Amino acid sequence: MLTNHLEIKDTCLFQDFEILQNLINFRINNLIQKDQKELIPENINFTVPDDSPYGRIIQTHTLTALERITLATSLAPTLYPGLLDDLVIQCESKNHILSYVGGITGNTKNYHGLIPTIETVLFILAGDDAIQRIGLLKYFHTNCKLVQHNLIEFFNPSPIDPFTSKAVLPTQETIHFIATAKSFKPEYTTSFPASILESRQEWSDLILNEKTIEEIEEINAWIKHGKKVLYNYGLSKKIKLGYRALFYGPPGTGKTLTAALLGKANNLDVYRIDLSMVVSKYIGETEKNLANIFNRAERQNWILFFDEADALFGKRTQAKDAHDRYANQEISYLLQRIEDYPGLIILATNLKNNMDDAFTRRFQSFIHFQMPDHTMRLDLWKNSLPIEMKLDEDVNLKTIAENYELSGGSITNVIRYVSLMAVNREDFILRKEDFIKGIAKEYNKDGKTLP
Numbered sequence: 001m002l003t004n005h006l007e008i009k010d011t012c013l014f015q016d017f018e019i020l021q022n023l024i025n026f027r028i029n030n031l032i033q034k035d036q037k038e039l040i041p042e043n044i045n046f047t048v049p050d051d052s053p054y055g056r057i058i059q060t061h062t063l064t065a066l067e068r069i070t071l072a073t074s075l076a077p078t079l080y081p082g083l084l085d086d087l088v089i090q091c092e093s094k095n096h097i098l099s100y101v102g103g104i105t106g107n108t109k110n111y112h113g114l115i116p117t118i119e120t121v122l123f124i125l126a127g128d129d130a131i132q133r134i135g136l137l138k139y140f141h142t143n144c145k146l147v148q149h150n151l152i153e154f155f156n157p158s159p160i161d162p163f164t165s166k167a168v169l170p171t172q173e174t175i176h177f178i179a180t181a182k183s184f185k186p187e188y189t190t191s192f193p194a195s196i197l198e199s200r201q202e203w204s205d206l207i208l209n210e211k212t213i214e215e216i217e218e219i220n221a222w223i224k225h226g227k228k229v230l231y232n233y234g235l236s237k238k239i240k241l242g243y244r245a246l247f248y249g250p251p252g253t254g255k256t257l258t259a260a261l262l263g264k265a266n267n268l269d270v271y272r273i274d275l276s277m278v279v280s281k282y283i284g285e286t287e288k289n290l291a292n293i294f295n296r297a298e299r300q301n302w303i304l305f306f307d308e309a310d311a312l313f314g315k316r317t318q319a320k321d322a323h324d325r326y327a328n329q330e331i332s333y334l335l336q337r338i339e340d341y342p343g344l345i346i347l348a349t350n351l352k353n354n355m356d357d358a359f360t361r362r363f364q365s366f367i368h369f370q371m372p373d374h375t376m377r378l379d380l381w382k383n384s385l386p387i388e389m390k391l392d393e394d395v396n397l398k399t400i401a402e403n404y405e406l407s408g409g410s411i412t413n414v415i416r417y418v419s420l421m422a423v424n425r426e427d428f429i430l431r432k433e434d435f436i437k438g439i440a441k442e443y444n445k446d447g448k449t450l451p
């Protein structure tokens with residue numbers, strides 16, 4: 001039982017449950033005895049939020065008394081099932097009509113308790129006081145912070161029922177955070193065609209030419225100070241909040257890696273969306289799925305990384321005339337969301353020339369990822385050498401770097417190959433002939449032969 005755990009009992013979550021319980025008792029008694037002194041949730045002494053996940057939610061989102069009670073009510077069926085059952089039992093035993101209390105019972109197959117609705121929350125917060133209820137209704141209907149901040153959601157089992165019949169549910173993100181103290185990272189599904197992009201590499205592993213680094217630093221600066229600059233200097237009314245960057249350049253030059261590292265360095269999640277997938281496979285569903293990604297992303301300040309962005313402008317340029325081009329509803333929808341996104345969006349492509357003006361105007365920066373020159377290649381070779389393996393005496397990385405034009409991605413592939421051979425032989429020595437074979441394999445991929 002929850003109540004037997006001292007540590008849990010001491011958390012502000014449990015204390016909010018107790019306040020909720022007291023409020024429920026008060027409301028029910030108040031239905032019978034009208035003359036009781038009014039209990040105003042704002043006057044209740046709430047405990048200072050602690051360091052528990054629930055406490056951190058309260059602090060981060062600066063939740064008010066009303067919001068704390070609403071959130072606790074939404075969490076009750078999951079964390080303290082008996083609490084809301086009381087509401088039904090007491091009401092029934094006192095012959096009071098359940099419509100006061102709202103809530104969904106018996107409608108779900110697998111849950112036997114009461115699921116709170118907006119009605120339930122109104123009852124708990126305002127009893128039958130019409131004026132207070134209208135104020136609260138306005139809050140829930142128009143600018144409910146708990147919904148805007150993705151802490152709860154309203155679910156309508158039947159569209160003809162009144163607004164107040166919507167179930168008040170904690171979001172998946174809230175449940176996950178309370179259970180694990182970590183933010184929820186959704187997985188790739190057909191309705192959520194995005195996956196988190198992570199890298200074990202570090203910023204110092206990134207080898208780029210100076211100009212590219214400078215441009216990447218500008219993005220870093222925007223992540224750190226962009227919003228501050230817009231707000232503090234009154235620019236936010238004139239300038240769109242977000243930042244859109246296009247990374248272009250040959251395969252394996254570090255576009256994806258850079259996107260992942262920008263997130264890692266700034267403690268932001270990066271989600272990768274494969275445009276060719278979204279645009280081609282989910283016709284009809286595209287808008288819904290994209291909305292799903294963008295809404296979550298906005299709430300959680302993700303960096304969005306659109307790989308193979310050519311699918312986007314490729315499709316536009318294939319069309320015959322201007323009218324045709326913009327007629328594609330899905331693309332327009334996506335462009336609009338990209339344009340309105342308040343955070344960082346990175347699009348990556350191998351081909352830049354296909355882009356039209358309407359498209360290019362939407363970007364704050366175009367960053368060219370070039371093939372590395374021989375000094376950069378040498379750094380790439382050195383950086384990717386496996387630990388606890390030795391280079392054979394006749395392997396000269398400098399000469400290899402000078403002689404073979406390879407991208408960072410190809411160099412990683414060659415290293416993987418020579419390491420595998422070394423492990424296979426069990427001598428753990430990286431041999432020259434394997435380097436040559438590995439490099440030849442990379443050349444072959446591009447239809448080239450060794451120089």
Ligand SMILES: Nc1ncnc2c1ncn2[C@@H]1O[C@H](COP(=O)(O)OP(=O)(O)OP(=O)(O)O)[C@@H](O)[C@H]1O
Binds near residue numbers: 208249251350369
């Ligand atoms: N500039 C670089 N600095 C350090 N490592 C690099 C660099 N470029 C590529 N690599 C290595 O190659 C791997 C593949 O690179 P990445 O996936 O970032 O290339 P990309 O430009 O996104 O290619 P594509 O256009 O094919 O998507 C990286 O994970 C990294 O190990």
Ligand SMILES: [Mg+2]
Binds near residue numbers: 255256257307348
């Ligand atoms: Mg890539």
